[in-house]
Amino acid sequence: DTAVSQTPKYLVTQMGNDKSIKCEQNLGHDTMYWYKQDSKKFLKIMFSYNNKELIINETVPNRFSPKSPDKAHLNLHINSLELGDSAVYFCASSQDRSRGRGSYNEQFFGPGTRLTVL
Amino acid sequence: GENVGLHLPTLSVQEGDNSIINCAYSNSASDYFIWYKQESGKGPQFIIDIRSNMDKRQGQRVTVLLNKTVKHLSLQIAATQPGDSAVYFCAEKRDSSYKLIFGSGTRLLVRP
Numbered sequence: 001d002t003a004v005s006q007t008p009k010y011l012v013t014q015m016g017n018d019k020s021i022k023c024e025q026n027l028g029h030d031t032m033y034w035y036k037q038d039s040k041k042f043l044k045i046m047f048s049y050n051n052k053e054l055i056i057n058e059t060v061p062n063r064f065s066p067k068s069p070d071k072a073h074l075n076l077h078i079n080s081l082e083l084g085d086s087a088v089y090f091c092a093s094s095q096d097r098s099r100g101r102g103s104y105n106e107q108f109f110g111p112g113t114r115l116t117v118l
Numbered sequence: 119g120e121n122v123g124l125h126l127p128t129l130s131v132q133e134g135d136n137s138i139i140n141c142a143y144s145n146s147a148s149d150y151f152i153w154y155k156q157e158s159g160k161g162p163q164f165i166i167d168i169r170s171n172m173d174k175r176q177g178q179r180v181t182v183l184l185n186k187t188v189k190h191l192s193l194q195i196a197a198t199q200p201g202d203s204a205v206y207f208c209a210e211k212r213d214s215s216y217k218l219i220f221g222s223g224t225r226l227l228v229r230p
Binding site: 004031033040041042043044045048050055056090092094096104106107108109110111112 | 150152154156159160161162163164167169205207216217218219220222223
């Protein structure tokens with residue numbers, strides 16, 4: 001009965017590889033997010049989708065490409081992995097209003113995916 | 119600019135004492151604030167939120183205070199327990215935005 005789940009929990013890979021992280025939420029929310037948490041615990045938004053539409057796209061290298069096949073899933077694909085990509089990546093979801101408007105609703109976070117690039 | 123920060127990176131308290139974690143924000147247009155708790159190896163977990171039309175909100179053992187004049191937010195934890203040991207984040211957003219901006223976090227250590 002996990003609300004927001006991510007796979008894998010740990011990912012160790014070589015520099016230059018391509019990898020994907022998957023996220024699923026069973027809360028019926030219409031907005032999903034990807035955050036990156038660095039070694040100093042700083043959390044920063046990367047992307048957000050509302051009803052499968054990209055609504056937030058922060059200054060992230062274009063090696064990162066999110067994909068939302070449906071409202072319950074938001075995957076993150078990373079090409080040509082670099083050492084600096086090592087971090088914990090969190091998926092989150094929330095229930096918001098119609099397109100273009102946020103809300104006062106909290107975001108629910110997944111357990112995180114620890115990515116280590118060697 | 120976008121700047122939500124915390125005064126104390128680490129706070130150590132005796133079990134049973136009250137804890138106060140502070141946060142400063144810079145965007146006066148922010149009208150919604152959330153406190154999250156992150157335990158080791160887990161994702162952030164919602165604790166309590168407050169809208170800008172309120173100064174104070176209470177939950178179970180937690181109270182959030184908002185001072186819009188000086189753009190300051192605090193989280194008070196009553197009778198701190200070992201299970202409260204975690205990193206605490208404040209976050210802000212505007213109602214019209216989906217974007218939640220997190221502060222840098224404060225680590226709370228509870229001494230037995």
